[in-house]
Amino acid sequence: MNFSFFVKSNITFGRGAVERLPELIRNYHISHLMVVYDSGVKAAGIADKVLAQVEKSGVTYTVFDKVIPNPTNEVVEEAAALAREVKADGFIAAGGGSSIDLAKAVNVLMTNPGTIDEYGGMNLVKNPCLPLIAIPTTAGTSSEITNVSALIDTEKVIKYVVIDNNIVPSDVIADPDFTRTVPQSVTAATGMDAITHAVESYISNEATPLTEYNSLKGLQILYDNLPKVVADGNDMDAREQMMLGCIITGFGFSNANLGLVHGIAHTLSAHFGLAHGMANATVLPYVMEYNAQSCPEKMVHMAQVIGLEPTGNLEEDKYLLAKELLKLTKSIGIKTLSEQGIREEDFDMLAEDVLHEPVLGFNPRQNITKEDVIAILKKAY
Numbered sequence: 001m002n003f004s005f006f007v008k009s010n011i012t013f014g015r016g017a018v019e020r021l022p023e024l025i026r027n028y029h030i031s032h033l034m035v036v037y038d039s040g041v042k043a044a045g046i047a048d049k050v051l052a053q054v055e056k057s058g059v060t061y062t063v064f065d066k067v068i069p070n071p072t073n074e075v076v077e078e079a080a081a082l083a084r085e086v087k088a089d090g091f092i093a094a095g096g097g098s099s100i101d102l103a104k105a106v107n108v109l110m111t112n113p114g115t116i117d118e119y120g121g122m123n124l125v126k127n128p129c130l131p132l133i134a135i136p137t138t139a140g141t142s143s144e145i146t147n148v149s150a151l152i153d154t155e156k157v158i159k160y161v162v163i164d165n166n167i168v169p170s171d172v173i174a175d176p177d178f179t180r181t182v183p184q185s186v187t188a189a190t191g192m193d194a195i196t197h198a199v200e201s202y203i204s205n206e207a208t209p210l211t212e213y214n215s216l217k218g219l220q221i222l223y224d225n226l227p228k229v230v231a232d233g234n235d236m237d238a239r240e241q242m243m244l245g246c247i248i249t250g251f252g253f254s255n256a257n258l259g260l261v262h263g264i265a266h267t268l269s270a271h272f273g274l275a276h277g278m279a280n281a282t283v284l285p286y287v288m289e290y291n292a293q294s295c296p297e298k299m300v301h302m303a304q305v306i307g308l309e310p311t312g313n314l315e316e317d318k319y320l321l322a323k324e325l326l327k328l329t330k331s332i333g334i335k336t337l338s339e340q341g342i343r344e345e346d347f348d349m350l351a352e353d354v355l356h357e358p359v360l361g362f363n364p365r366q367n368i369t370k371e372d373v374i375a376i377l378k379k380a381y
C-alpha cells in the first residue's frame with residue numbers, strides 16, 4: 001500500500017467559536033487585515049458579528065464585500081488591487097465557497113507574480129501565502145480546509161481550479177451558528193455539493209484508504225442530516241452535523257479529487273451561471289447511474305452506509321445509490337436543467353466543453369464520449 005495524504009488545517013469548531021477570532025488574529029502579528037464577504041453574508045448579520053470580533057483584536061482592516069457567486073478572474077484582480085493598495089498582510093474570508101475561494105486566489109497574488117489564471121492547474125503556486133482565516137457560513141463546499149480555489153475565466157468561458165497545498169487557509173473558525181440563516185434552497189444545494197464531494201471522491205481513481213474513510217463517514221453524516229436542515233433551518237444539531245460532515249468530507253476530496261459530476265457542473269456554471277451545488281445535484285443521480293458499471297462494489301458500500309439493504313444481486317444493487325440520490329434530490333427541491341433555464345439546443349456545445357474538463361481524469365468510468373454526456377443531460381432535463 002503506497003499513498004500520500006495531505007492535511008494542513010487548524011480548526012476551531014463549535015457554536016460561538018467566532019469569539020476565538022481576536023486571539024487567532026493576534027497570533028499572526030498582522031498589521032492590516034482584509035476582510036472578504038458578500039452582500040448575502042452582510043444581510044444575514046454575519047459580517048457585523050465577524051467585524052465586531054476583528055475590532056476586539058485591535059488590528060486595522062479593510063473590507064472587500066463585492067464577492068459574487070461563482071467568482072471571476074476580474075473580481076479576484078479587483079480585490080487583489082485593493083489588498084495591495086492597503087498593504088494587507090492577512091485575510092479573513094467569511095462566507096460560502098465563493099468568498100473563501102476568492103480570498104484564497106487574492107492571497108496567491110500577494111506573494112506570487114502574474115495574474116490568477118496563470119495558477120490554474122495543480123501545484124503552480126511556488127511561494128507560501130499570507131495568513132488566511134476562513135469562516136464558512138454554508139455547509140458546504142469544504143473550501144475552508146481544501147487546497148482548491150474554483151474560479152470563472154469569463155474570456156475562455158470555463159470554470160477552472162487552482163489546486164495547491166499553499167492555498168489552504170491557515171485557520172478555520174467553523175461556527176455552525178453562522179449557517180442558521182442560509183435560505184432553504186441554498187441549504188439544499190450546498191448540502192448536495194457536499195454529498196457530491198463525498199460520493200465522487202469515494203469512487204475517484206485517486207482514492208486511498210484514508211480518503212475513502214473520510215468520504216464514507218462524510219457521506220453518512222451528510223445524508224442523515226441534509227433532509228433535517230432543509231425541513232427546519234433552525235435545527236442546530238443537524239446544522240452542526242452538516243458542518244462537521246463537510247470538514248470530514250473535505251479531507252477526502254482534497255486528496256482524492258472529484259469526477260464527471262463536477263466536470264458537468266463547472267461547464268453549466270461557466271456558460272449559464274448555475275449555482276454550483278444546484279448544478280451538481282441535478283446531474284449527480286444520473287452520473288452515478290452511468291458510473292455504476294465501473295465501480296459496482298463501491299456503489300453498494302455507499303448504499304449500505306446510508307442505510308439501504310442490498311439484495312445480493314450486484315447487477316441490481318449497483319444502482320441502489322443512484323436511485324436513492326434521485327429520491328433525495330426530488331424531496332429537497334433540487335431543480336431539473338429545464339427549470340434552471342437550460343435549453344436542449346445547448347446540450348451539444350455543453351457536452352463538447354465537458355469533455356475538456358481535467359477533472360474527468362479522476363472519474364472511475366473512462367473513455368467518456370460526447371454522446372454519454374448528452375444522454376446524462378437529457379435525463380437531467
Ligand SMILES: NC(=O)c1ccc[n+]([C@@H]2O[C@H](COP(=O)([O-])OP(=O)(O)OC[C@H]3O[C@@H](n4cnc5c(N)ncnc54)[C@H](O)[C@@H]3O)[C@@H](O)[C@H]2O)c1
Nearest residue numbers: 040041044069096097098137138141143146148150181182
Ligand atoms: N474550494 C473548494 O474546495 C470548493 C469546493 C466546492 C465548491 N467550491 C466553489 O464554491 C462556490 C459555491 O460556494 P457556496 O455553495 O458555499 O455558495 P456561495 O458562497 O456562492 O453563497 C451562495 C449564496 O448564499 C449566501 N449565503 C452564504 N452564507 C449565508 C448565510 N449564512 N446566511 C445567508 N446567506 C448566506 C451568499 O450570500 C450567496 O448569495 C462555487 O464557486 C464553487 O465552485 C469550492
Ligand SMILES: [Fe+2]
Nearest residue numbers: 141193197276
Ligand atoms: Fe463542489
